[in-house]
Amino acid sequence: MTTLPPRQKRTGRPFDSLEQEVFLSLWRTYDRLRALEEELFGRHDLTPQQYNALRLLCGEHPNKVRTLDLAGRLVSRAPDITRLLDKLEQRGFVERDRPADNRRVVHVGITEAGLALLRELRQPLRECHVRQLGHLSRTELNELIALLRAARLPHEDPSSRWR
Numbered sequence: 754m755t756t757l758p759p760r761q762k763r764t765g766r767p768f769d770s771l772e773q774e775v776f777l778s779l780w781r782t783y784d785r786l787r788a789l790e791e792e793l794f795g796r797h798d799l800t801p802q803q804y805n806a807l808r809l810l811c812g813e814h815p816n817k818v819r820t821l822d823l824a825g826r827l828v829s830r831a832p833d834i835t836r837l838l839d840k841l842e843q844r845g846f847v848e849r850d851r852p853a854d855n856r857r858v859v860h861v862g863i864t865e866a867g868l869a870l871l872r873e874l875r876q877p878l879r880e881c882h883v884r885q886l887g888h889l890s891r892t893e894l895n896e897l898i899a900l901l902r903a904a905r906l907p908h909e910d911p912s913s914r915w916r
Contacts, residue, residue, distance in 0.1 A: 786885045786886070787801070789881055789884055789885055790878075790881055790885070793874075793877055793878065793881050797870065797873075797874065798844075799870075800837075801829075802827060802829060802831045802837055803837055803840065803841055804874070805827050805828050805829075806823060806827060806831075806837060806838070806841065806847075807841065807846060807847070807863060807867050807870065807871055808871065809823060809826050809827070810823070810847060810861065810862060810863035810867065811863050811867070811868060811871055813862070813863075814862065814863050814868065815862070816862065817850070817860035817861055817862035818860065818861060818862070819858055819859065819860055819861075820834055820835070820838065820849070820858075820859045820860070820861055821834075823861060825910070838861055841867070844866075845864055845866040845867075846863065846864055846866055846867035846870060847861050847862065847863055847864060847867055848861070848862055848864055849861045849862075
């Protein structure tokens with residue numbers, strides 16, 4: 754396990770609670786790690802949410818999924834899933850259809866162009882993740898996964914849980 758420097762004594766106003774310090778530390782960490790990923794996706798005119806949607810659709814390929822089911826499985830909530838999918842459809846990465854027997858339901862699937870984009874991103878994204886977290890040992894990564902899962906478990910809808 755990597756030895757971390759001791760927590761610095763803070764000058765000025767302390768955190769209101771240990772929970773607040775943990776939350777703000779998570780937020781700061783997310784902000785630093787996200788910047789690396791957004792730089793990669795930006796080169797492909799893609800947002801992290803769009804990438805996440807494509808990955809989920811790839812996992813279902815060749816089948817299509819209902820738009821609302823896809824929205825519920827995204828890592829971070831997309832306030833406007835329709836707009837997100839509109840942009841992916843305009844670029845030819847997804848296709849949507851409405852079943853004749855229920856025009857209110859929309860199914861979405863990934864296209865060959867979307868699959869090709871994911872293949873193109875696979876290695877650069879792996880390299881990005883190594884830049885983000887490669888300094889941690891396997892043991893530390895597994896411990897972090899377990900701690901993060903424990904932190905979010907009471908706040909997740911059981912149908913949207915993953916690993």
